[in-house]
Structures are given as structure tokens and as C-alpha cells.
Amino acid sequence: MRNLFLFLWRFKYFILFLLTEGFCFILIFQNNNFHHAAFVNSTNSMAARMNETVTNFKEYFNLKKVNNDLSLENSRLRGLLPQAYYVDSAEKKNISDSIHHQQYSFITAKVINNSVNRRNNYLTLNIGSLQGVKPEMGVVCSEGLVGIVKDVSEHFCSVMSFLHKDSRISAKIKKSGYIGSLVWDGYDADHATLKDIALHVQLAKGDTIVTSSYSSIFPEDIMIGRVETFESKAGDNFYDITIRLSTDFNKLSYVYIVTNVLKEEQRALEDLQKNVH
Amino acid sequence: MYIKIFQNVKRFIFLILLQVMILNHVQWSGFVNPYVYILFIMMLPLETPRWFVMLLGLITGLIIDMFGNTGGMHAAATVLMAFLRPAVLRLVSPREEYDTETSLSPQRMGLKWFLTYTTIMTLLHHFTFFYIEVFRFSEFFITFFKALLNSFITLLIILLGMYLFGTKQKNERFTR
Numbered sequence: 001m002r003n004l005f006l007f008l009w010r011f012k013y014f015i016l017f018l019l020t021e022g023f024c025f026i027l028i029f030q031n032n033n034f035h036h037a038a039f040v041n042s043t044n045s046m047a048a049r050m051n052e053t054v055t056n057f058k059e060y061f062n063l064k065k066v067n068n069d070l071s072l073e074n075s076r077l078r079g080l081l082p083q084a085y086y087v088d089s090a091e092k093k094n095i096s097d098s099i100h101h102q103q104y105s106f107i108t109a110k111v112i113n114n115s116v117n118r119r120n121n122y123l124t125l126n127i128g129s130l131q132g133v134k135p136e137m138g139v140v141c142s143e144g145l146v147g148i149v150k151d152v153s154e155h156f157c158s159v160m161s162f163l164h165k166d167s168r169i170s171a172k173i174k175k176s177g178y179i180g181s182l183v184w185d186g187y188d189a190d191h192a193t194l195k196d197i198a199l200h201v202q203l204a205k206g207d208t209i210v211t212s213s214y215s216s217i218f219p220e221d222i223m224i225g226r227v228e229t230f231e232s233k234a235g236d237n238f239y240d241i242t243i244r245l246s247t248d249f250n251k252l253s254y255v256y257i258v259t260n261v262l263k264e265e266q267r268a269l270e271d272l273q274k275n276v277h
Numbered sequence: 278m279y280i281k282i283f284q285n286v287k288r289f290i291f292l293i294l295l296q297v298m299i300l301n302h303v304q305w306s307g308f309v310n311p312y313v314y315i316l317f318i319m320m321l322p323l324e325t326p327r328w329f330v331m332l333l334g335l336i337t338g339l340i341i342d343m344f345g346n347t348g349g350m351h352a353a354a355t356v357l358m359a360f361l362r363p364a365v366l367r368l369v370s371p372r373e374e375y376d377t378e379t380s381l382s383p384q385r386m387g388l389k390w391f392l393t394y395t396t397i398m399t400l401l402h403h404f405t406f407f408y409i410e411v412f413r414f415s416e417f418f419i420t421f422f423k424a425l426l427n428s429f430i431t432l433l434i435i436l437l438g439m440y441l442f443g444t445k446q447k448n449e450r451f452t453r
Contacts, residue, residue: 017356017360021356027349031347124346
């Protein structure tokens, strides 16, 4: 027994090293796992508040672009108001709509921390569980897709940006309706790769790519981007498609969190299927 | 002794603030993210106990992880670097032994020694960090390039900083 202790004492630093590294890797795997809140994350208030201060400074540099985007969106929304339509009948009928339930609602949030230059990027937003944010909600902006909520604290939430090695979004070619999956290959913040589109699909440069209806996180037809290049490699059954993303991740400042009201119902139904098999 | 502790605490706070307030927000070309905070571990006094260096590495890494949402990746890389610090110091030891009072600054140890030491340590940290971050071998070469490029930028900032802020130690040598 004494020899054993002496033996262990000789390697005390190595053992300490293994213990601390083990601890670090537990944290890393916990962070990769979507269903457990990460222990070390920037939603704790000190880190979030400091990031917020820095972002408040940085915001001044792109006020012009933000204003422009918001006014563009305003004008688009103004076009949807009833006043914007020409009424061609003298009498207007009000139909109380019981066929269409609202499925998605949106919460506005401000980005207080953002990165694009890592392999795995995260955003921090200034709203949290008190405003009704939950993990796995989608995040979009006026230009397109942003990411998925990962961890939530009372006043903040962190979002796994689309610019992440694990992000995989079900995307659709708007023109033809074919569905593939969109991944980010880590080269730059403007481009992504669309996979699993078979060679018989007609494609053209500039085709619009939107979110598909397969996801319970994002509504259908949220803009993702446009086809920039596509090629077919010899011996491969699928295209290699490069997408130019419509979201400018460098200049995100206001985003919307998507709440799917019927998500629980859909999830419960799908879990039922899993249990049967 | 107390002056040394105070100096290191000051360096710790300065480097953490530099990292999380400025360098983490540099979004230039999508590839550049230098991690200068590791200078704190490199510059710890020689007589610091080895277990304490590793503990400090863990704490520093975790603080950086907290701000960057990297969940333990910086901590893992920094602990490895802290664990290997004595071995690297032995590897690059000058002809005469280190005496325990020596500070590890370029002014005291010479530019060539300092450059060798920081290069080895930075490469160790950056390669560990970038490979943990990617965690797959399909992106081997792009990660290799990223680690190399960022090591170079980190070293450049470290050297610049040492010559901008490190003049005090030079005077210390003359008074000794």
C-alpha cells in the first residue's frame, strides 16, 4: 500500500494533469450536447454585461446600415397593412378566421455579442427566460436565417449561430421544391454548402434557397440565400452547391426569436412513433 | 515577493481584459483570432509551484471560455500548456542554469531565448485549441493553417507588447 502511494506521488503532476483535462473535456462535451445547459457560458450576467458594453460601443459603427435595414423592413411591412390595399368592393366583409391558427410568433431581441471568425460561433441576445425564451427556438433576422437558441438565463440567451460545425438546416430550392441540408464548411461567413440535391434537379445560378417545412424550429419559406455556384463531381450522385447567405453575420444587431406554438404537440406526436418501434 | 505577486495579478487582469474586450471582437477576414492571454502563464515566475501553474491555467482558460462560449476548450489547451511548461523551460534552458529570481522577460533572458520559448508554448496551445475546436480530421489542413497563422499573430502581439510595456525590467537589471 505504501509503495502504491509512493508510486502515485511520483506521478502526482501527471495525475493532476489528467484530472484537470478530464474536467475540461466533460465541460466541452456538455457544451456540445444540446439538451444540457452548458456550465460555462456567456449567459451568466458578468460576462454578458461586459459583452454588452463592448457591443454598445461597436454599435455606433454600423448605425447607418441598421437604420437602412429597419426602414426597408418597415416599408415592406407597411405594404402589408390593410390601408395599403385598394378596396375594390364598396362593402368590406370581416371574416373571423377560425381555420388559420397562429403557429409562429416572434420576439424582438438585440444582439449583444457575436462572432464570425471561429469554427463554432455563438451570439448572445439581451432577452431570456423572463421574456419566454426557451432552448431550441429559432432565430431569424429581417434578411434571413441566424441560428438556434442554446442556453437561456433569466435576462440573456446564447444562440448557436448557423456558422457552427454542428448546424444542419433543412433547406428547400424554392423554384422546384427539392429539399437538401445546409451546412457551414467554415471558410467564410458569407457562404454555405447545400448537400443532398440529386443530379436530376434543374438548377440555375441565383436560385432562391429557403427553409423547408420539415423543421419544427423555423417557419417555412424563411430566406436563406441564393445559389452561387454548383457543380457535379464525377462518380457522385449529388451536386456540390455553394450558397451565398442572405444574412450578413458581420453586422447583426436586431433579430427575432421564433416561437412555434404547436411545437410541443408535434414533438409529442413524433415521440409516440418512436416509442412504438 | 509581494511586488512580484502584484505584478502578476496586474498582468492577469490586463491580459484578460485585452482578450475579451478587444481581441475577441476582431472580426477580420474570418481567420484571425489570436489568443494573447496565454502570455500570463508563460510569464509566471520560475519559482511558482507546478500544481499552481496548472491551476492558474485552468482558471484563466475557464474565464476565457466563459466569454467566448467555447465551454472548456481554452481551459483544456491552457492546462496542457501549463503542464508542459517545466519541460519546455528545461528544453530551452540557457548554458548557465536559471536562478530562481530571474524574470522570464526578453530584456532579462535575451530576445533569442524569449522567442524560442514563446514560440514553442504558443504553438502548443494554438494547435491543441484549434484541433479541439474542430474535433474532426476532415478539416485537417485548414485547421493546421489556421493554427499556424494565429500563432504567428499572437507572437507578433506578444513581442510588440513586451517591448512597449516591458521597459521597467530593463532598469531593474541595471540597478541589481
